[in-house]
Amino acid sequence: KQEVTQIPAALSVPEGENLVLNCSFTDSAIYNLQWFRQDPGKGLTSLLLIQSSQREQTSGRLNASLDKSSGRSTLYIAASQPGDSATYLCALTSGNTPLVFGKGTRLSVIA
Amino acid sequence: GAVVSQHPSWVICKSGTSVKIECRSLDFQATTMFWYRQFPKQSLMLMATSNEGSKATYEQGVEKDKFLINHASLTLSTLTVTSAHPEDSSFYICSARPGLAHRETQYFGPGTRLLVL
Numbered sequence: 001k002q003e004v005t006q007i008p009a010a011l012s013v014p015e016g017e018n019l020v021l022n023c024s025f026t027d028s029a030i031y032n033l034q035w036f037r038q039d040p041g042k043g044l045t046s047l048l049l050i051q052s053s054q055r056e057q058t059s060g061r062l063n064a065s066l067d068k069s070s071g072r073s074t075l076y077i078a079a080s081q082p083g084d085s086a087t088y089l090c091a092l093t094s095g096n097t098p099l100v101f102g103k104g105t106r107l108s109v110i111a
Numbered sequence: 112g113a114v115v116s117q118h119p120s121w122v123i124c125k126s127g128t129s130v131k132i133e134c135r136s137l138d139f140q141a142t143t144m145f146w147y148r149q150f151p152k153q154s155l156m157l158m159a160t161s162n163e164g165s166k167a168t169y170e171q172g173v174e175k176d177k178f179l180i181n182h183a184s185l186t187l188s189t190l191t192v193t194s195a196h197p198e199d200s201s202f203y204i205c206s207a208r209p210g211l212a213h214r215e216t217q218y219f220g221p222g223t224r225l226l227v228l
Contacts, residue, residue: 007216031213031214032214032216033113034216041202041224042221042222043204043219043220043221044155044204044219044220044222045221049216051216068162089154089155091155093214093217094213095213096213097146098143098144098160098206098208098217099157099206099217100157101147101152101154101155101156103153103154104154108149
C-alpha cells in the first residue's frame, strides 16, 4: 500500500528565504506526482505535476523534483513571500490507486 | 479547461438529517469521480471511487450505507450523508477524471464544508 510522508510538518521562515519541502513515498512504481497548495478553509490549487518519466518541473519561483529510485520528491520555493503561507500537499498515483496524499507541510513566511 | 464545481460550498444541518453534495465536471466528461474527506489539520482521505453507471467502490472503514454515492451521468456525482451526526462534520472534496486510468490527472472541486449541530 502506497504511503506518502511529508517532512517537516510545519515550517516558519523569514521572507526572502529559499526553502525546500520534502515528500517521500514507499512504492516507486508511480504514474505521476503532484504538489498542491491549500489555503486555510479552502480547496486545492495544483502547483506542479511531474510525470513518472520526468525529473523535474518548474513554474515561476517553484521547482519540483522527482527521484523515483529513492522514493523522494522535493518542492523548492525561491525567495519566499508572505503570500506563500499555506499548507503544501504532495500526492501521487501508483499501481491501482488514485491520488494518495501526504499530511502536508504548513508553511508560514514571516514578513 | 477541466473545471469541477461543488454545491453547496458550505452547509449547516441538524443531527439526524441527510445532506446531499453535488460534484459536476463543467467542461469535460468524467468517467471516474472520487470523494475525499478532510478533518481539521489532517490530509485528504479517499472515501470512495465511482465510475459512471456503476456502483461506487468504498475505502476500508467508510460506511456505504451512510455515505451514498450516485454517479448517474458523465458530469455529475452526488454524495449523500444520511442521518448526519456531529462527527460527520468535515470538509468534503470531490475530484473528477476523464478516463479510467490512474495515470490520468484528477481535477478537484473547491470543497464543501459540512457542520452538523
